[in-house]
Structures are given as structure tokens and as C-alpha cells.
Amino acid sequence: xxxxxxxxxxxxxxxxxxxxxxxxxxxxxxxxxxxxxxxxxxxxxxxxxxxxxxxxxxxxxxxxxxxxxxxxxxxxxxxxxxxxxxxxxxxxxxxxxxxxxxxxxxxxxxxxxxxxxxxxxxxxxxxxxxxxxxxxxxxxxxxxxxxxxxxxxxxxxxxxxxxxxxxxxxxxxxxxxxxxxxxxxxxxxxxxxxxxxxxxxxxxxxxxxxxxxxxxxxxxxxxx
Numbered sequence: 001x002x003x004x005x006x007x008x009x010x011x012x013x014x015x016x017x018x019x020x021x022x023x024x025x026x027x028x029x030x031x032x033x034x035x036x037x038x039x040x041x042x043x044x045x046x047x048x049x050x051x052x053x054x055x056x057x058x059x060x061x062x063x064x065x066x067x068x069x070x071x072x073x074x075x076x077x078x079x080x081x082x083x084x085x086x087x088x089x090x091x092x093x094x095x096x097x098x099x100x101x102x103x104x105x106x107x108x109x110x111x112x113x114x115x116x117x118x119x120x121x122x123x124x125x126x127x128x129x130x131x132x133x134x135x136x137x138x139x140x141x142x143x144x145x146x147x148x149x150x151x152x153x154x155x156x157x158x159x160x161x162x163x164x165x166x167x168x169x170x171x172x173x174x175x176x177x178x179x180x181x182x183x184x185x186x187x188x189x190x191x192x193x194x195x196x197x198x199x200x201x202x203x204x205x206x207x208x209x210x211x212x213x214x215x216x217x218x219x220x221x222x223x224x
Contacts, residue, residue: 039069039084042186042217044152044176053099053147055180060220062092068108068137071188072212084215085124087112092218094185096147101156104141106216111135128198129163137162137214139171139189152176160189160214162196181222189214 050056069086089109095102111131114121125131141158148154156171173187192211193200200208 038071038082039086041071041188042067042215044174044184044186048176048178049150049152050147050175050177051150053096053149056096056147056177056183057098058096059223060094060096060183061223062090062106063219063221064088065219066090066092066217068106068214068216069113070212071215073209075207075209083115083120085113085115085121087114090216090218092220093223094218094220099147099149101141101145101147101154104139104156104158106139106218108137109135110137134162134164139169142168147175156187160191162191162214163198165196167195183220185216185218185220187216 065088067086067088068090069084071082071084074081074083087109089112090106092104092106094104110129111125113124115124138161139158140161141156143157145154145156152174154173154175156173158169158171159166160169161167169189171187171189173185175183175185177183190211191214194210200210
């Protein structure tokens, strides 16, 4: 879901400024601190498995509380640390018909993706993803996805566009519903930076892994 790509693909951005902290504190302390700042992976917290998928037929749109972001691993002198970025500037429209997701478009404002470190965010927006040129990331469904009755898992195949580059991806998502008026969809997309013409930052003693994840949680309500 176009979660501007690994929507967090540039998450390693902050490496430059945080590298100094890593050297001063020591790799172990830096890794512990960085991991404590990382957001938890998105999980379903609304609703239950859908027993009658056809009951959800109609048009759904993103509501406040939706977010998208990235998760990447940094390595500082052999110590692993995780960095995450998030934004709630997400637009989404999902169509369900006859118990299947037939259309879905998600657009993420990449310039608003933020972490707890402004230097990382500046690098992410400028050097990594050039958000002045490519301000959004998008996901567009390209194949219908039937919703299994009594289950939450659903695979969504579509085009993910990040940094102006479009790749086909399959998202391992979960969908839960509360009644017939509230739906949550969560998932993550593995992304290799080079596939989107993004170079993973490296300062020698600090480097970002060559791949990461785009994560999202969409809170949807019926439209109209």
C-alpha cells in the first residue's frame, strides 16, 4: 500500500547524526537505546475475523488513526539496532464486492514520515527519498483478493511506487471488522532499497541494511 515505500526506506537517514552518539555511548548502549525508541509492529486491535465477507461489500476510506511507515536495521560496530518512522498523513480507498477486495489505493505523504530524530528525518526526506521531487508513495491493487470467511489473513497483490519507481509486490495483510461499519487492515511489505533506486546509508562504522519493511495500519469506515 503505497506506503511510500518501504515507506520507510529512508529510515536509515538518521544514521549520520546518531553515529556520533553511538561512538560516545558505545555500540551496546546505543543499540539498546535505539531499540527502545522503535515503534511496535502494527497488529490488529479492532474487530474479529469476518464470518460473512460479503457483508463488507462497498466503498471504504481511511480514517484518523491510520498510519504508514518503515522499519530498518542499523549496524554499529557489530551491534544491531532498529529504526522506525511513522506518519498519519495517509489516504486510502478500498472497494469490496462479493466478498473480495476488488480495488485499493493507498497514498502516503512521505515528507511527513518522522522518527524521534530530526537529523534522520532530514536525511530521509532529502538524500534518501528526495521527497521534494517524489512527495508521495503509493500502493495500488492489481488483482482481486477474496476475503476468507472466519479468517483474518489476506494477500494483496499490487504495484508499490517509491522514489518514482514502481514494483509489483504481494502484501501479507490481516483484516478485522467490528460490525459492518469499522474495518482495520494491517501488514508489512519487505523492500530492498536498490529496487527503488535508493542507496542504503553507510558511514563505515554505521550502516543501514540493504532491505527493510514498509508497515501500515489502516482504519477504514464506510463511505457514503
